[in-house]
Amino acid sequence: MAYKKVEQYDGDTTASLIETYERALGLLGEDPQREGLLKTPERIAKAMQFMTQGYQQSSRDILNSAKFHEPISEMIIVKDIEVYSMCEHHMLPFFGKAHVAYIPNGWITGLSKIARVVDVYARRLQVQERLTTQILDAIKDALQPLGVAVVIEASHLCMMMRGVQKQNSVTTTSAFFGEFEKNETRSEFIRLIGSSLH
Template sequence: MGYKKVEQYDEESTSLLTENYKRTLALLGENPQREGLLKTPERMAKAIQYLTQGYSMNAEHILNSAKFHEPISEMIIVKDIEIYSMCEHHMLPFFGKAHVAYIPNGWITGLSKIARVVDVYARRLQVQERLTTQILDAIKTALQPLGVAVVIEASHLCMMMRGVQKQNSVTTTSAFFGEFEKNETRSEFIRLIGSTLH
Protein backbone atom coordinates (compact mmCIF):
# COMPACT_ATOMS: atom_id res chain seq x y z
CA MET A 1 0.00 0.00 0.00
CA GLY A 2 1.20 3.52 -0.77
CA TYR A 3 1.77 6.18 1.84
CA LYS A 4 -1.14 8.54 2.42
CA LYS A 5 -0.81 11.55 4.65
CA VAL A 6 -4.04 12.57 6.38
CA GLU A 7 -4.48 16.22 7.28
CA GLN A 8 -7.57 18.20 8.13
CA TYR A 9 -7.83 21.87 7.29
CA ASP A 10 -10.70 24.22 6.63
CA GLU A 11 -11.07 24.00 2.85
CA GLU A 12 -12.37 27.53 2.31
CA SER A 13 -9.65 29.10 4.46
CA THR A 14 -6.99 27.00 2.76
CA SER A 15 -8.19 28.05 -0.69
CA LEU A 16 -8.33 31.76 0.16
CA LEU A 17 -4.97 31.72 1.93
CA THR A 18 -3.40 29.84 -0.98
CA GLU A 19 -4.50 32.54 -3.43
CA ASN A 20 -3.19 35.26 -1.12
CA TYR A 21 0.19 33.54 -0.79
CA LYS A 22 0.41 33.18 -4.59
CA ARG A 23 -0.06 36.95 -4.86
CA THR A 24 2.47 37.52 -2.10
CA LEU A 25 5.10 35.46 -3.94
CA ALA A 26 4.46 37.42 -7.13
CA LEU A 27 4.71 40.75 -5.28
CA LEU A 28 8.08 39.64 -3.90
CA GLY A 29 9.32 39.19 -7.47
CA GLU A 30 9.00 35.41 -7.58
CA ASN A 31 7.18 33.25 -10.10
CA PRO A 32 4.48 31.21 -8.30
CA GLN A 33 4.39 28.90 -11.34
CA ARG A 34 8.04 27.94 -10.94
CA GLU A 35 8.39 24.21 -10.26
CA GLY A 36 9.83 24.65 -6.77
CA LEU A 37 7.05 27.04 -5.78
CA LEU A 38 4.00 25.32 -7.30
CA LYS A 39 2.85 23.82 -4.01
CA THR A 40 4.38 26.46 -1.73
CA PRO A 41 1.25 28.68 -1.41
CA GLU A 42 -0.87 25.72 -0.30
CA ARG A 43 1.85 24.55 2.11
CA MET A 44 2.03 28.07 3.56
CA ALA A 45 -1.76 28.17 3.88
CA LYS A 46 -1.75 24.91 5.84
CA ALA A 47 1.28 25.88 7.91
CA ILE A 48 -0.21 29.16 9.09
CA GLN A 49 -3.44 27.40 10.06
CA TYR A 50 -1.43 24.89 12.07
CA LEU A 51 0.67 27.59 13.72
CA THR A 52 -2.45 29.50 14.77
CA GLN A 53 -4.65 26.55 15.77
CA GLY A 54 -4.84 27.92 19.31
CA TYR A 55 -7.71 30.17 18.22
CA SER A 56 -9.95 27.11 18.01
CA MET A 57 -8.89 25.69 21.41
CA ASN A 58 -10.22 26.46 24.88
CA ALA A 59 -7.70 26.35 27.72
CA GLU A 60 -10.29 26.07 30.50
CA HIS A 61 -11.97 23.11 28.81
CA ILE A 62 -8.59 21.39 28.55
CA LEU A 63 -7.80 21.92 32.23
CA ASN A 64 -11.29 20.83 33.31
CA SER A 65 -11.13 17.68 31.19
CA ALA A 66 -8.65 16.18 33.67
CA LYS A 67 -9.53 17.88 36.96
CA PHE A 68 -9.20 15.81 40.11
CA HIS A 69 -9.95 16.51 43.74
CA GLU A 70 -6.82 16.14 45.87
CA PRO A 71 -6.35 17.55 49.38
CA ILE A 72 -2.83 18.83 48.78
CA SER A 73 -1.39 22.32 48.81
CA GLU A 74 2.22 21.80 47.74
CA MET A 75 3.83 23.53 44.77
CA ILE A 76 3.48 21.70 41.44
CA ILE A 77 5.91 22.77 38.70
CA VAL A 78 6.02 21.82 35.03
CA LYS A 79 9.19 23.37 33.67
CA ASP A 80 11.04 23.52 30.36
CA ILE A 81 7.84 23.37 28.28
CA GLU A 82 8.89 24.13 24.70
CA ILE A 83 7.05 27.05 23.13
CA TYR A 84 6.85 28.03 19.48
CA SER A 85 4.81 31.10 18.70
CA MET A 86 4.46 33.88 16.14
CA CYS A 87 5.16 37.53 16.89
CA GLU A 88 2.07 39.48 15.92
CA HIS A 89 4.09 42.52 14.85
CA HIS A 90 6.19 40.88 12.11
CA MET A 91 4.72 37.36 11.96
CA LEU A 92 8.13 35.89 12.65
CA PRO A 93 8.58 33.05 15.15
CA PHE A 94 9.71 33.29 18.72
CA PHE A 95 10.63 30.18 20.67
CA GLY A 96 11.89 29.10 24.05
CA LYS A 97 10.66 27.55 27.27
CA ALA A 98 7.84 28.13 29.70
CA HIS A 99 7.97 27.26 33.40
CA VAL A 100 4.57 26.95 35.07
CA ALA A 101 3.70 26.30 38.72
CA TYR A 102 0.58 26.31 40.82
CA ILE A 103 -0.36 25.57 44.43
CA PRO A 104 -3.60 23.55 44.52
CA ASN A 105 -6.59 24.55 46.58
CA GLY A 106 -8.40 21.20 46.49
CA TRP A 107 -8.06 20.55 42.75
CA ILE A 108 -5.25 19.39 40.48
CA THR A 109 -5.13 18.81 36.75
CA GLY A 110 -3.27 16.36 34.54
CA LEU A 111 0.35 17.41 34.04
CA SER A 112 0.07 17.24 30.25
CA LYS A 113 -2.83 19.70 30.44
CA ILE A 114 -0.47 22.41 31.69
CA ALA A 115 1.69 21.94 28.58
CA ARG A 116 -1.43 21.95 26.39
CA VAL A 117 -2.57 25.25 27.89
CA VAL A 118 0.80 26.75 26.96
CA ASP A 119 0.21 25.60 23.36
CA VAL A 120 -3.34 26.99 23.29
CA TYR A 121 -1.98 30.50 23.68
CA ALA A 122 1.38 30.03 21.95
CA ARG A 123 -0.37 28.84 18.78
CA ARG A 124 -1.78 32.31 18.11
CA LEU A 125 -0.34 35.59 16.92
CA GLN A 126 1.24 36.76 20.13
CA VAL A 127 3.43 38.99 22.19
CA GLN A 128 5.37 37.22 24.92
CA GLU A 129 4.05 39.51 27.63
CA ARG A 130 0.41 38.63 26.88
CA LEU A 131 1.20 34.94 26.42
CA THR A 132 2.61 34.85 29.96
CA THR A 133 -0.47 36.36 31.58
CA GLN A 134 -2.94 34.34 29.49
CA ILE A 135 -1.42 31.07 30.73
CA LEU A 136 -1.61 32.31 34.32
CA ASP A 137 -5.21 33.52 33.97
CA ALA A 138 -6.42 30.23 32.46
CA ILE A 139 -4.98 28.15 35.32
CA LYS A 140 -6.24 30.64 37.90
CA THR A 141 -9.79 30.55 36.47
CA ALA A 142 -10.08 26.79 35.94
CA LEU A 143 -8.43 25.49 39.12
CA GLN A 144 -8.94 28.36 41.60
CA PRO A 145 -5.50 27.58 43.11
CA LEU A 146 -3.78 29.29 46.02
CA GLY A 147 -1.20 30.62 43.60
CA VAL A 148 0.10 30.49 40.03
CA ALA A 149 3.50 31.38 38.58
CA VAL A 150 4.58 31.56 34.93
CA VAL A 151 8.03 32.41 33.58
CA ILE A 152 8.83 32.38 29.86
CA GLU A 153 12.28 32.66 28.30
CA ALA A 154 12.29 33.12 24.52
CA SER A 155 14.35 34.18 21.53
CA HIS A 156 12.59 36.33 18.93
CA LEU A 157 13.49 36.09 15.26
CA CYS A 158 12.09 39.59 14.75
CA MET A 159 15.10 40.77 16.81
CA MET A 160 17.55 38.19 15.48
CA MET A 161 16.93 38.19 11.70
CA ARG A 162 15.93 41.83 11.19
CA GLY A 163 16.00 45.15 13.01
CA VAL A 164 18.72 45.22 15.67
CA GLN A 165 19.90 41.69 14.69
CA LYS A 166 20.90 40.61 18.20
CA GLN A 167 21.24 36.86 17.81
CA ASN A 168 22.02 36.07 21.45
CA SER A 169 19.27 38.09 23.11
CA VAL A 170 16.72 36.29 25.28
CA THR A 171 13.54 37.86 26.62
CA THR A 172 12.22 36.77 30.03
CA THR A 173 8.70 37.54 31.21
CA SER A 174 6.97 36.52 34.43
CA ALA A 175 3.55 36.65 36.04
CA PHE A 176 2.64 35.73 39.62
CA PHE A 177 -0.62 35.35 41.50
CA GLY A 178 -1.59 34.57 45.08
CA GLU A 179 1.01 32.76 47.17
CA PHE A 180 3.65 33.43 44.51
CA GLU A 181 3.38 37.13 45.22
CA LYS A 182 5.14 36.37 48.51
CA ASN A 183 8.91 36.64 48.24
CA GLU A 184 9.61 33.30 49.94
CA THR A 185 7.33 31.26 47.64
CA ARG A 186 8.42 33.10 44.51
CA SER A 187 12.09 32.61 45.41
CA GLU A 188 11.57 28.87 45.89
CA PHE A 189 9.93 28.66 42.46
CA ILE A 190 12.74 30.63 40.78
CA ARG A 191 15.35 28.43 42.50
CA LEU A 192 13.62 25.21 41.41
CA ILE A 193 13.21 26.18 37.76
CA GLY A 194 16.87 27.17 37.66
CA SER A 195 18.17 23.93 39.17
CA THR A 196 18.86 20.58 37.55
CA LEU A 197 17.12 17.94 39.62
CA HIS A 198 16.89 15.20 37.00
Protein backbone atom coordinates (compact mmCIF):
# COMPACT_ATOMS: atom_id res chain seq x y z
CA MET A 1 0.00 0.00 0.00
CA ALA A 2 1.31 3.46 -0.93
CA TYR A 3 2.26 5.96 1.75
CA LYS A 4 -0.68 8.07 2.87
CA LYS A 5 -0.49 11.08 5.17
CA VAL A 6 -3.49 11.41 7.47
CA GLU A 7 -4.20 14.49 9.55
CA GLN A 8 -6.42 13.91 12.58
CA TYR A 9 -8.33 16.61 14.43
CA ASP A 10 -10.30 16.45 17.65
CA GLY A 11 -13.98 16.62 16.70
CA ASP A 12 -15.19 18.66 19.68
CA THR A 13 -12.35 21.16 19.41
CA THR A 14 -12.89 21.56 15.69
CA ALA A 15 -16.64 22.09 16.08
CA SER A 16 -16.15 24.72 18.80
CA LEU A 17 -13.53 26.55 16.76
CA ILE A 18 -15.79 26.54 13.69
CA GLU A 19 -18.52 28.27 15.69
CA THR A 20 -16.02 30.79 17.03
CA TYR A 21 -14.63 31.67 13.61
CA GLU A 22 -18.12 31.93 12.07
CA ARG A 23 -18.96 34.47 14.76
CA ALA A 24 -15.65 36.30 14.26
CA LEU A 25 -16.31 36.65 10.51
CA GLY A 26 -19.68 38.19 11.27
CA LEU A 27 -18.20 40.59 13.83
CA LEU A 28 -15.64 41.71 11.24
CA GLY A 29 -18.45 42.68 8.85
CA GLU A 30 -18.40 39.61 6.62
CA ASP A 31 -21.18 37.19 5.74
CA PRO A 32 -20.12 33.70 6.90
CA GLN A 33 -22.75 32.26 4.56
CA ARG A 34 -21.16 33.83 1.49
CA GLU A 35 -20.07 31.14 -0.97
CA GLY A 36 -16.37 31.88 -0.66
CA LEU A 37 -16.50 31.74 3.15
CA LEU A 38 -18.70 28.70 3.70
CA LYS A 39 -15.80 26.38 4.52
CA THR A 40 -13.44 29.06 5.83
CA PRO A 41 -14.27 28.55 9.55
CA GLU A 42 -13.52 24.83 9.22
CA ARG A 43 -10.28 25.51 7.35
CA ILE A 44 -9.15 28.01 10.00
CA ALA A 45 -10.12 25.60 12.80
CA LYS A 46 -7.95 22.86 11.29
CA ALA A 47 -5.13 25.23 10.39
CA MET A 48 -4.94 26.59 13.93
CA GLN A 49 -4.82 23.09 15.39
CA PHE A 50 -2.04 22.19 12.96
CA MET A 51 -0.06 25.34 13.74
CA THR A 52 -0.32 24.76 17.50
CA GLN A 53 0.25 21.00 17.52
CA GLY A 54 3.41 21.47 19.59
CA TYR A 55 1.30 21.59 22.74
CA GLN A 56 0.57 17.86 22.27
CA GLN A 57 4.20 16.86 21.60
CA SER A 58 7.14 16.05 23.88
CA SER A 59 10.64 17.15 22.93
CA ARG A 60 12.11 14.68 25.44
CA ASP A 61 10.27 11.76 23.82
CA ILE A 62 11.44 12.87 20.38
CA LEU A 63 15.10 13.16 21.40
CA ASN A 64 15.05 9.89 23.36
CA SER A 65 13.47 8.01 20.44
CA ALA A 66 16.80 8.17 18.61
CA LYS A 67 19.43 8.47 21.34
CA PHE A 68 22.73 6.69 20.76
CA HIS A 69 25.85 6.26 22.86
CA GLU A 70 28.88 7.63 20.99
CA PRO A 71 32.24 8.52 22.54
CA ILE A 72 32.63 11.79 20.65
CA SER A 73 32.83 15.35 21.87
CA GLU A 74 32.99 17.40 18.67
CA MET A 75 30.53 20.14 17.76
CA ILE A 76 27.42 18.99 15.88
CA ILE A 77 25.49 21.71 14.04
CA VAL A 78 22.14 21.56 12.28
CA LYS A 79 21.68 24.92 10.61
CA ASP A 80 19.09 26.64 8.44
CA ILE A 81 16.17 24.79 10.04
CA GLU A 82 12.98 26.46 8.79
CA VAL A 83 10.93 28.02 11.58
CA TYR A 84 7.23 28.86 11.28
CA SER A 85 5.54 30.09 14.43
CA MET A 86 2.77 32.37 15.68
CA CYS A 87 3.34 35.53 17.71
CA GLU A 88 1.33 35.17 20.90
CA HIS A 89 0.61 38.91 21.06
CA HIS A 90 -1.19 39.26 17.72
CA MET A 91 -1.47 35.64 16.51
CA LEU A 92 0.33 36.59 13.33
CA PRO A 93 3.12 34.41 11.91
CA PHE A 94 6.82 34.86 12.30
CA PHE A 95 9.21 32.80 10.24
CA GLY A 96 12.89 32.33 9.59
CA LYS A 97 15.71 29.92 10.39
CA ALA A 98 17.13 28.25 13.46
CA HIS A 99 20.74 27.16 13.88
CA VAL A 100 21.30 24.58 16.62
CA ALA A 101 24.53 23.03 17.87
CA TYR A 102 25.56 20.79 20.71
CA ILE A 103 28.73 19.12 21.95
CA PRO A 104 27.98 15.54 23.01
CA ASN A 105 28.93 14.13 26.37
CA GLY A 106 28.54 10.45 25.49
CA TRP A 107 25.15 10.68 23.77
CA ILE A 108 23.99 11.87 20.37
CA THR A 109 20.54 12.01 18.80
CA GLY A 110 19.26 11.62 15.25
CA LEU A 111 19.82 14.78 13.22
CA SER A 112 16.17 15.03 12.22
CA LYS A 113 15.22 15.03 15.91
CA ILE A 114 16.91 18.42 16.34
CA ALA A 115 14.65 19.87 13.63
CA ARG A 116 11.63 18.19 15.23
CA VAL A 117 12.43 19.76 18.58
CA VAL A 118 12.45 23.16 16.88
CA ASP A 119 8.97 22.39 15.52
CA VAL A 120 7.65 21.21 18.90
CA TYR A 121 8.19 24.68 20.34
CA ALA A 122 7.62 26.70 17.16
CA ARG A 123 4.18 25.12 16.71
CA ARG A 124 2.80 26.99 19.72
CA LEU A 125 1.87 30.59 20.43
CA GLN A 126 5.29 32.05 20.99
CA VAL A 127 7.73 34.87 21.42
CA GLN A 128 11.04 34.34 19.67
CA GLU A 129 13.05 34.93 22.83
CA ARG A 130 11.30 32.09 24.70
CA LEU A 131 11.38 29.79 21.66
CA THR A 132 15.17 30.11 21.56
CA THR A 133 15.67 29.13 25.19
CA GLN A 134 13.09 26.32 25.09
CA ILE A 135 14.99 24.61 22.27
CA LEU A 136 18.26 24.95 24.20
CA ASP A 137 16.73 23.64 27.44
CA ALA A 138 15.15 20.63 25.70
CA ILE A 139 18.46 19.48 24.22
CA LYS A 140 20.34 20.21 27.45
CA ASP A 141 17.88 18.24 29.58
CA ALA A 142 17.55 15.20 27.29
CA LEU A 143 21.17 14.72 26.19
CA GLN A 144 23.18 16.28 29.06
CA PRO A 145 25.73 17.62 26.53
CA LEU A 146 28.88 19.61 27.22
CA GLY A 147 27.29 22.60 25.52
CA VAL A 148 24.32 23.80 23.47
CA ALA A 149 23.91 26.82 21.20
CA VAL A 150 20.78 28.13 19.49
CA VAL A 151 20.44 31.13 17.17
CA ILE A 152 17.16 32.10 15.50
CA GLU A 153 16.72 34.72 12.79
CA ALA A 154 13.11 35.59 11.98
CA SER A 155 10.80 38.10 10.32
CA HIS A 156 7.62 38.99 12.20
CA LEU A 157 4.41 39.82 10.35
CA CYS A 158 3.19 41.72 13.41
CA MET A 159 5.97 44.23 12.61
CA MET A 160 5.56 44.02 8.83
CA MET A 161 1.77 44.09 8.30
CA ARG A 162 0.71 46.36 11.17
CA GLY A 163 2.20 48.62 13.80
CA VAL A 164 5.53 50.05 12.62
CA GLN A 165 5.24 48.25 9.25
CA LYS A 166 8.97 47.69 8.79
CA GLN A 167 9.28 45.26 5.89
CA ASN A 168 12.96 44.40 6.08
CA SER A 169 13.52 44.01 9.81
CA VAL A 170 14.92 40.72 11.07
CA THR A 171 15.08 39.71 14.73
CA THR A 172 18.01 37.59 15.92
CA THR A 173 17.98 35.80 19.28
CA SER A 174 20.60 33.51 20.80
CA ALA A 175 21.09 31.25 23.78
CA PHE A 176 24.27 29.49 24.89
CA PHE A 177 25.07 26.87 27.51
CA GLY A 178 28.22 25.17 28.75
CA GLU A 179 31.16 25.14 26.35
CA PHE A 180 29.41 27.68 24.12
CA GLU A 181 29.68 30.25 26.87
CA LYS A 182 33.40 30.32 26.08
CA ASN A 183 34.31 32.96 23.48
CA GLU A 184 36.39 30.59 21.35
CA THR A 185 33.69 27.91 21.02
CA ARG A 186 30.91 30.44 20.51
CA SER A 187 32.94 32.25 17.83
CA GLU A 188 33.53 28.98 15.96
CA PHE A 189 29.79 28.26 16.00
CA ILE A 190 28.92 31.76 14.75
CA ARG A 191 31.51 31.46 11.98
CA LEU A 192 30.23 28.06 10.86
CA ILE A 193 26.54 29.06 10.72
CA GLY A 194 27.49 32.13 8.69
CA SER A 195 29.57 30.24 6.12
CA SER A 196 28.52 28.26 3.06
CA LEU A 197 30.33 24.94 3.17
CA HIS A 198 28.10 23.13 0.66
